[in-house]
Amino acid sequence: MKINLTINKKRYSHDVEPRLLLVHYLRETVGLTGTHTGCETSLCGACTVELDGKAVKSCTMFAVQADGANVTTIEGIASDGKLHRVQEAFWNEHGLQCGFCTPGMIMASKQIIDRNGTPSEAEIRHGLEGNLCRCTGYQHIVNAVKAAAAAGR
Amino acid sequence: MFAQTFDYTAPKTLDEAVKLIGGGAKALAGGMSLIPMMKLRLAAPEHLVDLGRIKDLNYIREEGGALHLGATATHYDVESSALVRSKCPLLAETAAAIGDVQVRNMGTLGGSVAHADPSADYPAALQALEAKIVLRGANGDRTVSAADFFVDAFTTSLGEGEIVREVIVPIDSSGASYQKAPQPASGFAMVGIAARVKKAGGKVTEARIGVTGLTNSSFRATAAEKALEGTGGSPADIQKAAALVAQGADANSDIHASADYRKHLAGVYAGRALSAAIGRAS
Ligand SMILES: Cc1cc2nc3c(=O)[nH]c(=O)nc-3n(C[C@H](O)[C@H](O)[C@H](O)COP(=O)(O)OP(=O)(O)OC[C@H]3O[C@@H](n4cnc5c(N)ncnc54)[C@H](O)[C@@H]3O)c2cc1C
Ligand code: FES
Ligand code: FES
Numbered sequence: 001m002k003i004n005l006t007i008n009k010k011r012y013s014h015d016v017e018p019r020l021l022l023v024h025y026l027r028e029t030v031g032l033t034g035t036h037t038g039c040e041t042s043l044c045g046a047c048t049v050e051l052d053g054k055a056v057k058s059c060t061m062f063a064v065q066a067d068g069a070n071v072t073t074i075e076g077i078a079s080d081g082k083l084h085r086v087q088e089a090f091w092n093e094h095g096l097q098c099g100f101c102t103p104g105m106i107m108a109s110k111q112i113i114d115r116n117g118t119p120s121e122a123e124i125r126h127g128l129e130g131n132l133c134r135c136t137g138y139q140h141i142v143n144a145v146k147a148a149a150a151a152g153r
Numbered sequence: 154m155f156a157q158t159f160d161y162t163a164p165k166t167l168d169e170a171v172k173l174i175g176g177g178a179k180a181l182a183g184g185m186s187l188i189p190m191m192k193l194r195l196a197a198p199e200h201l202v203d204l205g206r207i208k209d210l211n212y213i214r215e216e217g218g219a220l221h222l223g224a225t226a227t228h229y230d231v232e233s234s235a236l237v238r239s240k241c242p243l244l245a246e247t248a249a250a251i252g253d254v255q256v257r258n259m260g261t262l263g264g265s266v267a268h269a270d271p272s273a274d275y276p277a278a279l280q281a282l283e284a285k286i287v288l289r290g291a292n293g294d295r296t297v298s299a300a301d302f303f304v305d306a307f308t309t310s311l312g313e314g315e316i317v318r319e320v321i322v323p324i325d326s327s328g329a330s331y332q333k334a335p336q337p338a339s340g341f342a343m344v345g346i347a348a349r350v351k352k353a354g355g356k357v358t359e360a361r362i363g364v365t366g367l368t369n370s371s372f373r374a375t376a377a378e379k380a381l382e383g384t385g386g387s388p389a390d391i392q393k394a395a396a397l398v399a400q401g402a403d404a405n406s407d408i409h410a411s412a413d414y415r416k417h418l419a420g421v422y423a424g425r426a427l428s429a430a431i432g433r434a435s
Contacts, residue, residue, distance in 0.1 A: 018161035019157070042256070043339070057259075060188050065181075108255070129340065
């Protein structure tokens, strides 16, 4: 089936099998490997991308469902060589160790501060419930989201 | 993980979707239950009809003293709707308790009720609200009460070729609360209790208690409701009523919680939901 969509402000058009998952489409067809596959069972959030402004798990969605949509991946949030403020905050606050969960964590964190400019610690933790990290123990990630929110005010 | 191959159609109108589903195709809404099942090959539909592009299914509005929610209203739509938060906070509170942000951004009210997972959150609230579920089939609409809709685990009274079109919940002045014991990994309710209470002259005049997660299907704990009605709703009255919620229930048992533990949780969470509801009612 033919799909047309916008990814990181660029238009793409491909013929895909309906069963192709969005995450595999992004990684293998389009070549954007920043989005990771972790669990492939909708639990870890490593595959999180933004679809028309909403954070979604791209391993639990078929590429055909994204026909006509606007997709943003981790590769698309920095602009003009300048990191997005969530990326900057993860760097400054040591929000990552191995980095495997990071693309998904950053996309989920971006959703939190896009919806609420002054999230409390509890709201940040609630907003990250769909993302797992095996390294950091989460505290530095929570600190990074707080810092990113403050940087946007 | 790849699903078995299938055909995919994304109609723009409800009529087209009903026709395709009447012909044996399977509905796809948020995909948060169906896609994981397809990837695990627990489901292998030959033809998927994506309801996501049907504008007539995506709405939340007030009409005739009730809230009408279209089947494809997402959990996020429900939790963030100013209308739902002011007219039926119980439903917004329940939606906000489902899974995680990404799941709530995609998963839909219609998909959740049609799937009828024994641990899903919405059924408890819909039972306590005495909600109505409107089904659309080839012969038009038919309305079923939540009590009659949820039949068994993953089993509803949806007929062949029918889809969930909307959910209707009454707007009234009762106080309500949803309390759940989440399964730590997925967030599904090991037990979830929705309580809705009306008070007048210092007495509980009406109590409704919806239970999910405890047994194969959600249900209303009528014995507990009756025990609370007519009392002052004191902590002792709540204790007495909450103790009846799991009485006689054929409780589920799995690696997350044994039947006895689920029954224990039902009493504890019923107590919490009832105290919060009574607090909000007065
Ligand atoms: C990680 C994770 C955590 C979750 N945690 C929770 C939780 O804590 N609590 C909870 O309640 N749920 C939870 N869920 C499930 C989630 O709420 C789903 O969104 C919901 O069960 C199904 O809705 P959907 O729109 O995604 O439906 P789909 O997955 O698209 O469809 C599910 C089933 O319903 C049918 N269907 C869909 N729409 C209709 C319709 N309008 N008419 C007739 N049939 C229809 C489909 O054919 C399919 O059989 C979780 C899911 C995931 C992946
Ligand atoms: S890979 Fe999608 S949630 Fe883990
Ligand atoms: S930084 Fe290693 S999994 Fe999160």
